[in-house]
Amino acid sequence: EIVLTQSPATLSLSPGERATLSCRASQSVSKYVAWYQHKPGQPPRLLIYDASNRATGIPARFSGSGSETDFTLTISSLEPEDFAIYFCQHRGAWPPTFGPGTKVDFK
Amino acid sequence: EVQLLESGGGLVQPGGSLRLSCVASGFTFSTYAMNWVRQAPGKRLEWISSISHSGGTPYYADSVKGRFTISRDNSKNTLYLQMNNLRADDTAVYYCAKDSSSDSVNWFDVWGQGTLVTVSS
Numbered sequence: 001e002i003v004l005t006q007s008p009a010t011l012s013l014s015p016g017e018r019a020t021l022s023c024r025a026s027q028s029v030s031k032y033v034a035w036y037q038h039k040p041g042q043p044p045r046l047l048i049y050d051a052s053n054r055a056t057g058i059p060a061r062f063s064g065s066g067s068e069t070d071f072t073l074t075i076s077s078l079e080p081e082d083f084a085i086y087f088c089q090h091r092g093a094w095p096p097t098f099g100p101g102t103k104v105d106f107k
Numbered sequence: 108e109v110q111l112l113e114s115g116g117g118l119v120q121p122g123g124s125l126r127l128s129c130v131a132s133g134f135t136f137s138t139y140a141m142n143w144v145r146q147a148p149g150k151r152l153e154w155i156s157s158i159s160h161s162g163g164t165p166y167y168a169d170s171v172k173g174r175f176t177i178s179r180d181n182s183k184n185t186l187y188l189q190m191n192n193l194r195a196d197d198t199a200v201y202y203c204a205k206d207s208s209s210d211s212v213n214w215f216d217v218w219g220q221g222t223l224v225t226v227s228s
Contacts, residue, residue: 034215098152101151
């Protein structure tokens with residue numbers, strides 16, 4: 001199965017700063033990567049699908065890019081509510097798998 | 108409001124069984140494929156099963172194949188996961204997740220809060 005790795009494991013930033021999160025696949029998954037946000041006590045929320053498409057209702061400060069094996073989630077200017085865990089998921093091969101997550105916390 | 112509400116988790120002994128349920132509201136349940144995804148303590152999320160909108164074509168991860176059965180009742184807007192022969196490594200939070208498509212695993216665009224399953228003697 002395709003293994004997703006995410007870096008960094010933790011990203012310590014302040015509100016207003018730019019966050020850049022990486023997701024790397026062990027083999028090509030074309031454009032078939034999604035990003036989710038997960039906060040404690042809440043269900044995960046789909047942010048980005050097909051590498052760069054924002055899901056319904058997701059603010060424009062969230063953007064995704066990449067293809068094949070390297071993908072990036074960018075939060076252009078962190079809002080207080082953005083401090084959470086972010087994980088990627090692919091559907092480029094069977095079975096779909098998830099990355100381990102990147103925690104974005106307060107510096 | 109689009110919502111998924113899981114129930115049925117709890118403590119079960121190794122070798123035992125549990126049935127999880129997930130009640131959907133706020134969308135046309137019968138139109139979408141549905142999934143179960145779990146997260147064991149300290150581990151990444153793991154997709155374990157999906158079922159098409161009509162209830163046919165179930166898919167399973169190798170880790171649960173032959174032990175777990177996914178099903179749905181579109182008249183009740185409810186998804187199920189029958190878990191048999193449970194093992195300690197099945198201990199996890201189990202999430203119900205709506206698929207963005209009708210027939211195959213795509214993206215999980217709505218998730219439930221999760222229900223905890225603990226397998227221990």
